[in-house]
Amino acid sequence: MGHDESYEKIIAAFLKRRFYLGLFVFLPLFFSVFAVAAPLILLARFRAVFKRSVIDSAELISIYNFAEQWTYILAVTAFVTGLIVAYALVRPARKLLSEGGEGKNIEEFSSLGKEFTRIAASLSKYTSLIESTTGGVMTADKIGAITMVNPYACYMLGSKETDLLGKDIGTLLNITRDLQIVLQGKTAASELNITINGEGRTIGYTLSPIKGRYGIDGAVLNFMDTTKIKEMHREMQKTEKLASIGTLAMEVAHEIRNPLASIKGLVQLIGEDINDNEQKKLYINTILKETDRLNRVVDTIFEKKTAAAEEDSLRDVIHRAVLLCSQAAKDKAVSIKEDYDKAVDKMQVGDERFFHALYNIVLNAYEAVGKNGEIVIKTKITDDWAEIDVSSESEISGGMDADTIFEADVTTKGKGRGMGLKIARDAIKSIGGDITVETSEGKTKFVISLPSTAYNNNA
Known part of the structure; x- marks a missing residue:
């Protein structure tokens, strides 16, 4: 006292x-x-x-x-x-x-x-808290003019505080409708897409009224960059889809194992009655090889191991892929032009993943090309790499680019699940190779590059 x-x-x-x-x-x-x-x-x-x-x-x-x-x-x-x-x-x-x-x-x-x-x-304390928060905070008066902006909001919008103060917040962020709702005493929450330094960002925001003694004095906007969260959500959805596909593949593999054995046995019996027809013998041998390949795929699904296959020359592997694809799209009357390096006959490829990838690429070319179109397959062999080019008279549609075309659920056709090209890329990557796509003037070319470790050179 x-x-x-x-x-x-x-x-x-x-x-x-x-x-x-x-x-x-x-x-x-x-x-x-x-x-x-x-x-x-x-x-x-x-x-x-x-x-x-x-x-x-x-x-x-x-x-x-x-x-x-x-x-x-x-x-x-x-x-x-x-x-x-x-x-x-x-x-x-x-x-x-x-x-x-x-x-x-x-x-x-x-x-x-x-x-x-x-x-x-107290004012100094709350001002410091607002300036230090990791989210954007902006306030506006009853007519929508910005009255306060914290540093993070300036950073997110790529502008200085002096440039933002006084501007109409509804026009600046395209939230005029939400602002009108908030000035009536309600709360609004949504997302908006903005571009910062040429990069698209997703912003999640909440717009709340500022209540004064005599009614609504303005609005406060809280927002945060949710781009990474959205990307993680999309990746989780893709993972869930792939997990579902994996489960379905296990079920399908289980169901087709026995029919494959029956098909192989019947084809072998048919082959015994064909002695002098070389073309039919080729078809029979192709069916048997494909049956064996499907069996190996089933084994791979169940045992989670790489399917081994008999080694064939690169030329034979390409011919087998072309033969199977041509039968799948024979109504189009597509012509095939082949330009092979001399070394393709000496290159022995025994990895089933390569044939699976090549088959999907050639099949995609058949399905994408128009009627009476042309597909060109070329090979180029060096000491360290083998390059296989598959060109077709078609274009990548729907605004897709060289990156998105290899994603799951992306298809260049009006039907299908969009898994073929993704499977092809994953298979090529798994054996140390690479695959790219080039487009120009109504043509699309897939380039498969294999390292020397993916094949045996008997030269």
């Missing part, structure tokens, strides 16, 4: 003595000095001129005396004006002290000072 009483006495002394002294003495003096400073300087210059001059003119002396007289008049007028202003300021303070008692008013002044300090500290 002793400390509080001393504090109140200091406040009282300030209000009674120093405050009054400052108003009734220093304020009039300030007015007087301000009023006569310039004339006094001018008179001093006159006096200096008179001392150095030989001129003794009565008219000049009269002008000097007139200026000096008005200087004193201005000084007195300014002093009186200062007293009047001081009295006008002191009178309300005296009245305030006399109405409720000295102690009460001193306590009120002290309380107001403490409250003001608390409010200032």
Whole structure:
């Protein structure tokens, strides 16, 4: 209590003595000095001129005396004006002290000072919190003009605070409809897509009303970059789809194992009755090889291991893929042009994944090309790499590019699941190779590159 009483006495002394002294003495003096400073300087210059001059003119002396007289008049007028202003300021303070008692008013002044300090500290605290938050925060008044922007919002929008203040928040972010809803006292939440430095971003936001004493004073916008979250969500959806496909593949593999054995047995019996027809023998051998391949695929699904196959020359592998695909699209009458390097006959390929990939690429070319179209298959062999080009008279449609065409559920045709090209790319990648796609003037070319480790060179 002793400390509080001393504090109140200091406040009282300030209000009674120093405050009054400052108003009734220093304020009039300030007015007087301000009023006569310039004339006094001018008179001093006159006096200096008179001392150095030989001129003794009565008219000049009269002008000097007139200026000096008005200087004193201005000084007195300014002093009186200062007293009047001081009295006008002191009178309300005296009245305030006399109405409720000295102690009460001193306590009120002290309380107001403490409250003001608390409010200032609270304002500084909340301002710091808003500026430090990792989300964007913007406020707008009742007409939508931006009144406050935190640093993260400036960063997200790629603009300076001075450039954003005063702009219409609805027009800036295309949220005018939501703003109208919020100014009626409701809350709105949604997403918007913006472009920052040429990069598209997804923004999730909440728009809430700012409620004042007499109604809605404006709106506050909280937003955050949800681009990464959306990407993760899409990846999770893809993973779930692939997991479902994997389960379905297990079921299908289980169901086709026995029919495959029957098909192989019957084809072998048919082959025994064909002795002199080489073309039919080729078909029979192809069917048997494909049956074996399907069996290996089934084993791969169940045992999760790489299917091994008998080694064939690269030429034979390509021929087998073309033969199977041509039968699947024989109604189109597609012509095949082949341009092989001489080394293809000496290259032995035994990895089933390569044939699976090549088959899907050639089949895609058959299905994408128009009727009576043309497909060109070329090979280029070096010491370290083998390159197989599959070109067709077709275009990638639907705005797809070289990256999206290899994704799951993306198809260049009006039907299908869009898995063939993805399977082909994954298969080529798994054996250390690469596959790319090029498009130009109505043509599409898939380029398969195999490292020397993917084949045996018997040269």
